[in-house]
Amino acid sequence: MIFCLLTILGTSFRPLTFTSSCVIDGGITIVVFFTILSTQTLRFSQGGLIIEAPTEADLQALEAEIGCLPKLEERFTVSRPKRRRPQIIILGVDNSVDKDHLLKGLLAKNHFLADSKNHALIDIIFPIKARRSTNWVASVDPGIYKLIFDQPGLYFEFSRLRFDNFFGVKQCHHCKRFGHTTKWCPRKEDTFCTRCGMDHPVDTCKDIICVNCTESNQRFKSGFNVNHGPKDKVNCNSFLRQKDNLIRLTDYGPSPGSSD
Ligand SMILES: [Zn+2]
Ligand SMILES: [Zn+2]
Ligand SMILES: [Zn+2]
Numbered sequence: 001m002i003f004c005l006l007t008i009l010g011t012s013f014r015p016l017t018f019t020s021s022c023v024i025d026g027g028i029t030i031v032v033f034f035t036i037l038s039t040q041t042l043r044f045s046q047g048g049l050i051i052e053a054p055t056e057a058d059l060q061a062l063e064a065e066i067g068c069l070p071k072l073e074e075r076f077t078v079s080r081p082k083r084r085r086p087q088i089i090i091l092g093v094d095n096s097v098d099k100d101h102l103l104k105g106l107l108a109k110n111h112f113l114a115d116s117k118n119h120a121l122i123d124i125i126f127p128i129k130a131r132r133s134t135n136w137v138a139s140v141d142p143g144i145y146k147l148i149f150d151q152p153g154l155y156f157e158f159s160r161l162r163f164d165n166f167f168g169v170k171q172c173h174h175c176k177r178f179g180h181t182t183k184w185c186p187r188k189e190d191t192f193c194t195r196c197g198m199d200h201p202v203d204t205c206k207d208i209i210c211v212n213c214t215e216s217n218q219r220f221k222s223g224f225n226v227n228h229g230p231k232d233k234v235n236c237n238s239f240l241r242q243k244d245n246l247i248r249l250t251d252y253g254p255s256p257g258s259s260d
Pocket of ligand 3: 210211212213214225226228229230235236237238239
């Protein structure tokens, strides 16, 4: 049995979300996450221990084991987490189109984006502005995910918009670590190299190496190549692992022929 203990340092608290993950024997990933609302209460909200196992049988064995530890069982309930909705990015929307306009326009021309009671099965979340047009990130109901990807595009007014999968791996611009954004960086006060995220001034930065892969190698002996920048989405194994985790925690709807 492995326990993770996270110590919280410092007193200037805003709501903070911590994520930590480790891989134990047998390829089981343990992800610990919790949110601190304030120093006064130090209440854990949405607190939990997410345990992922390679097979359903492994998961049941773990569940049984947790159930056998009275101390744990008194304080925690074991439940299956609700998986997140898949996200897509809708590309090349005219800059003058706002969120409501986009949603209404999509619902008018793509009837499968609403259920029989006319409730939208798509939720427009946020824009990513590009120079000439805007890309919009949306979440979709798992039940229509595959249907959407059978379409050549999404019709909007007199155009057909292209779209793709969107994997929102959170990465902090300040410390370059994954799992949080700059706003909630737990190491806001610390200075990092703006180029690689390591603990040295940027003018002494020589070889670009990835802070996340370096730390992963130190902690988990993962043997990742470190000769890339921390924002490299192609060569960074740490990023790819984050992305894989996100995909595993996403509900892409029932696959053809499966009963779930
Ligand atoms: Zn950070
Ligand atoms: Zn550097
Ligand atoms: Zn890396």
